[in-house]
Amino acid sequence: MIQLAQIIFILSVLVILHEFGHYITAKWFKVRVEKFYLFMDAGFSLVKKKIGETEWGIGWLPLGGYVKLSGMIDESMDTEQMKQEAQPWEFRSKPAWQRLIIMLGGIIVNILLAWVIYTVMYTTVGKKYVATEIIQKEGLAFGEVGQKAGFQNGDKIVSVDGKFQENFNRMVMDILFSEEVVVDRNGEQVKLNLTDEQIGEILDKEGRSFIEPRFHGSSVDSVLIGSQAAKAGLVKGDSIVAVNGQKFKFKDEFTSFLSQHKNDSVSIAVIRNNNEKILKAKTDSVGKLGFLFKSFIKDDFIVENKMSVFEAIPAAIKESWSLLVYNVKSFKLILRPATGAYKQVKSPVGIARALPDTWNWEYIWNFTALFSIGLAFMNLLPIPGLDGGHALFTIVEMITGKTLSDKAAGYVQTAGMIILLTLMALTFGKDIFQLVADKFFQ
Incomplete structure (x- = not known):
């Protein structure tokens, strides 16, 4: 409500x-x-x-x-x-x-x-944004689709279409709108050009979460009931030290290692109450155990820039213009069928579901x-x-x-209303169906 x-x-x-x-x-x-x-x-x-x-x-x-x-x-x-x-x-x-x-x-x-x-x-309250420079200090981690598109864990974004974006959330959007992305990969600059099909797969399967900060992941946040991790005795609060004797610095290194050991028995070393324990577990068909690491908190990377009125006025104008440009880019993306971006268009029903409770x-x-x-x-x-x-x-x-005649104007207005109502019916229908499906079929 x-x-x-x-x-x-x-x-x-x-x-x-x-x-x-x-x-x-x-x-x-x-x-x-x-x-x-x-x-x-x-x-x-x-x-x-x-x-x-x-x-x-x-x-x-x-x-x-x-x-x-x-x-x-x-x-x-x-x-x-x-x-x-x-x-x-x-x-x-x-x-x-x-x-x-x-x-x-x-x-x-x-x-x-x-x-x-x-x-x-x-x-x-100030201008607040998640700082790209801070969040990618240790490099970035990419989902499976992002890696298929050419990104690698540890990459740092140098520029998108020749510009560095200080706002991390905007940078993710910029990549989806981009013609060229330059990344720093182990000190070497590598250029990537995403195809419409790759952008479409990112939007469809991973969305903005296709790129995240690379952080030290060791603390277990939750264990799924009945999972292989639960059967092995893994509990919330455990800190994973190593798997099969191999130590990992980043969470993505751990998940990548497990993905190479599908339906396989593994030995997990964890620290619990300052004591090390060895747990025996078996991965599933996709190389997972059924637990979640403690996630990074974006608030830790937020920059707050409080301004005077004289500073805020031009900054607000710049922000408004920037958002207008993003709307133009989004519309152009929607008009490229191969990206499937038109599927992401939401009605007020879909927008409301994305708002905080x-x-x-x-x-x-x-x-x-x-x-x-x-x-x-x-x-x-x-x-x-x-x-x-x-x-x-x-x-x-x-x-x-x-001047357009009144009769012609009436026809044009009618055609326009039919187009708009049809688009609204489609977006509302999609979002209402998804709402019902989420409530009753999951």
Whole structure:
């Protein structure tokens, strides 16, 4: 329920402020706003009240929101008023440049919101990120798919497309968007070029966890009930010293050694209560025993940079721009079918499941800023039904001097809404199915 409450709060903030961007610019140019709705009121609304010329309300369908402007074919698909003579207060009566500003008003507010949130965050709790330089001090460890793509345990990332990324989480994303990755391998620089198929396999099987810091792994955190490790007598808190007499410095060295001894008997030396014990165990068909090492804690690698207001403002602008660029790169990745990135697109249901199950204002506001830039980018896309689609037709009109007929505009808007609703149905359906499957089939 807390995850649901968080996503509703975040969506409400974003939708209200986005639509307010359209509302305030429309009022600025003296366009009549007939409706202002949070969520869609298809058929009926939960709450509504008319104040002045505008009906304010909350719809029952949590799919965004809208403002209905007089003299415009929009989500309401109201074409009747378009058959009447144009009035001075209508959207269609205003110059193209004014209509363009009104269409971009929501996007502008979304970008400004992210800027304001980051400015406040940087001056209060500081800019926080997991430092690449610190986290890869001992080198990096890669999953099976990452190693197939050419990475090796112990590699250190030197650059991605010619740049060093100080934020570790961003660096992982950069690698998935990259054309060239340079790693330091035992003092030698090695260049790697990931194919779309390799990127797709990483996204499908390992995600961001395909790359982790290489750390000293010896302490057992948990043992699976009924596993070979449990049968051998391994318990939480044991420190593994050696296997078959061979000592290991890093966790990945241990797992790599076991993977070469599938369905094999091994001798494990552990330290328990300051005493060494020798345990006999047998690996399974993939070379595992059924226990987990104590994991590294990312908080240990976090850098906190608290700023003054004068430092925070440009840093917040830079961060907002950086996120917009990441959205562009993500979209380009989605358009490359071989990567399978389109399978990772999530609806609000999927996003809510990824949110923490405790209320954390710092996380919520950071996520709101991130989501706000994503909403701005999505609405910039030149798709009929989105702000970018309306803006595109207005720009074409400004260049050519020709206006799209009301009939054609109606067809375009209908086509756009069908496309958007189909995409929403697919993403919602995928995430709802996954939710049900996780609840009842595992």
